[in-house]
Amino acid sequence: DAMVIQNPRYQVTQFGKPVTLSCSQTLNHNVMYWYQQKSSQAPKLLFHYYDKDFNNEADTPDNFQSRRPNTSFCFLDIRSPGLGDAAMYLCATSRDGRTTDQPQHFGDGTRLSIL
């Protein structure tokens, strides 16, 4: 059974039209992450939540925002998608980010296309 669930699997939006991607987890993990992965590139961390504490990466554009209304859900909002934002967006969780040997568990990803 999937433990990190991302919806939708595929999302098509228009240039400049706001879009929200969702992630839910049944693992009760403290930490939730959002990554962007473009073709043939490594996943790039955008931001993460440790419980309710939001941690933005320094090079994440302001166009990307996130919300975590409760432990189970986390959202990625792209306010004005550009063509360069077309990518796979991966949500991941880890049980306790303070202990560094915890692996991350990934959802299936949402593939975003921009028209």
Added chain:
Amino acid sequence: RKEVEQDPGPFNVPEGATVAFNCTYSNSASQSFFWYRQDCRKEPKLLMSVYSSGNEDGRFTAQLNRASQYISLLIRDSKLSDSATYLCVVNTGFQKLVFGTGTRLLVSP
């Protein structure tokens, strides 16, 4: 210099072959290490953690050399289903993983 570097490959090997991948990392304070497997257009999946003493899981052996700051993955008796991209992943602390760009493996009949 990238924080985590891998040879992108592809490594083309026949079934039954033994293949090894290396990965180097730049941050000497890195604390934990993993190998993830990623199939085409799918999410990364944890293959194995890498421990200082080296560890084995079936046909897969991972080793860590902290002095030289490299990690290796050895796959014995390759199967067609091993074809994938193998991502070297380093935990640099502060709840962050840094991914290499991956090494692509193609196992042929």
